[in-house]
Amino acid sequence: MTRQELDALTLDGRDPANLRGDPITGDRYTSRDFMQREWDQMWTRIWHVAGRTAELEDAGDYVVHDFMNESVFCVRQEDGSIKAFYNACGHRGQRLVWGSSYQDRFQCPYHGWIWGKDGVLASAQDPEDFPQGNPCGKLKLKELRCATWGGFVWYTMDNDAPELLDYLAPMPELYRNYPMDTAVRVFWMKIDLDTNWKFATDNFSESYHTRTAHPQVPPWIDQDVDTARHEMWAGGHGRTVQPMRPSLSDRLPDGADHPFDAILRQWDIDPAAYPDFETKAMQGWLDLKAAKKRLWRERGYVHYENMDDEEITDSPHTVIFPNVTISFLPDNLVFFRTEPHPEDPGKCTFDLWCMAFPVAGQTEVESVMAGPQPLREASFQRRDFDQGRGVPEIHGQIVYQDMLLAEGQQRGMHSRGYRDAYLSAQETRVRFFHEVLNDYLEGRR
Ligand code: FES
Numbered sequence: 001m002t003r004q005e006l007d008a009l010t011l012d013g014r015d016p017a018n019l020r021g022d023p024i025t026g027d028r029y030t031s032r033d034f035m036q037r038e039w040d041q042m043w044t045r046i047w048h049v050a051g052r053t054a055e056l057e058d059a060g061d062y063v064v065h066d067f068m069n070e071s072v073f074c075v076r077q078e079d080g081s082i083k084a085f086y087n088a089c090g091h092r093g094q095r096l097v098w099g100s101s102y103q104d105r106f107q108c109p110y111h112g113w114i115w116g117k118d119g120v121l122a123s124a125q126d127p128e129d130f131p132q133g134n135p136c137g138k139l140k141l142k143e144l145r146c147a148t149w150g151g152f153v154w155y156t157m158d159n160d161a162p163e164l165l166d167y168l169a170p171m172p173e174l175y176r177n178y179p180m181d182t183a184v185r186v187f188w189m190k191i192d193l194d195t196n197w198k199f200a201t202d203n204f205s206e207s208y209h210t211r212t213a214h215p216q217v218p219p220w221i222d223q224d225v226d227t228a229r230h231e232m233w234a235g236g237h238g239r240t241v242q243p244m245r246p247s248l249s250d251r252l253p254d255g256a257d258h259p260f261d262a263i264l265r266q267w268d269i270d271p272a273a274y275p276d277f278e279t280k281a282m283q284g285w286l287d288l289k290a291a292k293k294r295l296w297r298e299r300g301y302v303h304y305e306n307m308d309d310e311e312i313t314d315s316p317h318t319v320i321f322p323n324v325t326i327s328f329l330p331d332n333l334v335f336f337r338t339e340p341h342p343e344d345p346g347k348c349t350f351d352l353w354c355m356a357f358p359v360a361g362q363t364e365v366e367s368v369m370a371g372p373q374p375l376r377e378a379s380f381q382r383r384d385f386d387q388g389r390g391v392p393e394i395h396g397q398i399v400y401q402d403m404l405l406a407e408g409q410q411r412g413m414h415s416r417g418y419r420d421a422y423l424s425a426q427e428t429r430v431r432f433f434h435e436v437l438n439d440y441l442e443g444r445r
């Protein structure tokens with residue numbers, strides 16, 4: 001796809017003329033009926049992330065993805081491909097696996113049937129006792145479509161869904177310069193939260209809340225409305241691209257330790273050499289691009305090799321419809337995802353995966369959302385948010401601030417006083433998300 005072709009597909013994510021104006025009512029967050037329609041019309045038709053390809057190195061490695069009351073597992077095959085199966089025994093429905101691991105064959109704990117990695121039944125007790133015929137070699141676990149992009153393993157329950165790369169368009173094109181496949185997941189947590197899953201897509205579709213909710217951000221990512229680029233695409237995806245340089249509107253007091261100074265120094269630029277703050281922010285940002293392009297190879301930043309001028313210093317914060325957000329930074333990916341509770345529309349789980357692009361010689365990386373982390377594949381942690389008490393590791397981090405607000409917003413969704421959102425232009429993508437969701441629910445997709 002050429003740049004022009006891409007531009008022709010890109011909608012202005014700050015222009016409400018691209019919207020119908022569907023109201024964002026409170027019942028969307030609180031009603032069981034609405035939740036059921038989301039399952040029937042949307043969750044069963046989109047592509048889901050089951051895990052990372054790094055979890056499926058060898059044949060027999062598998063990941064389990066529990067989603068509401070459904071469960072799916074994806075298994076690396078002998079030929080290197082990956083197959084996805086519903087996690088229900090073909091005999092009488094027993095769940096076959098409970099957590100990601102490795103198995104050469106899958107033995108059901110109930111009557112002992114053994115399924116191969118390819119989903120075909122390999123053996124059963126008393127195979128000749130079946131009047132309808134010996135099931136071995138004949139019965140197969142119900143398979144789903146499975147594909148990979150960006151080092152993520154995806155599946156869909158819908159045989160008629162578009163191919164993964166078409167579903168994701170134009171993400172594979174936009175992010176082809178990032179070595180997503182080899183990013184190391186250095187922090188991996190799933191958090192139970194008392195809010196509807198949609199808060200996260202709403203929240204990650206706008207940066208209007210940042211100056212209030214995350215005052216620590218503007219000194220290193222420019223949050224000014226006119227310096228960001230807001231984009232969205234017909235599939236429901238969107239992004240905001242922001243320069244990683246200090247905002248000129250939200251200045252730290254003179255003399256305060258400035259995070260941008262540390263970034264400049266890291267690339268041999270003297271922050272004191274600029275005559276004033278504005279010049280440091282604007283010219284320093286250009287000088288940073290030049291320094292990174294000059295020094296990346298000798299510093300071991302091999303992931304800069306294919307990045308363009310924007311990617312090497314900026315932050316495209318990207319929402320993939322309906323529930324995945326990936327924040328792309330020059331040295332990191334942060335993956336956020338919410339998923340609904342099986343029964344309660346007022347609850348969800350929040351996945352936080354911080355991923356780093358390895359740099360030779362670095363043993364510790366900045367994870368962006370969870371502080372410094374050792375450079376190694378992290379182990380999984382499951383937590384209850386418990387008004388923040390359950391996640392001391394991320395206390396005060398950007399994502400923690402969002403979670404606290406999410407629980408408060410969910411309370412407001414129950415109020416008779418709330419009717420619809422009153423959105424700024426820079427929040428256009430919030431309503432766009434709900435309109436694409438409505439398209440699914442009303443059978444227009
Ligand atoms: S339910 Fe799995 S062997 Fe019977």
Ligand SMILES: [Fe+2]
Nearest residue numbers: 203213398402
């Ligand atoms: Fe936020």
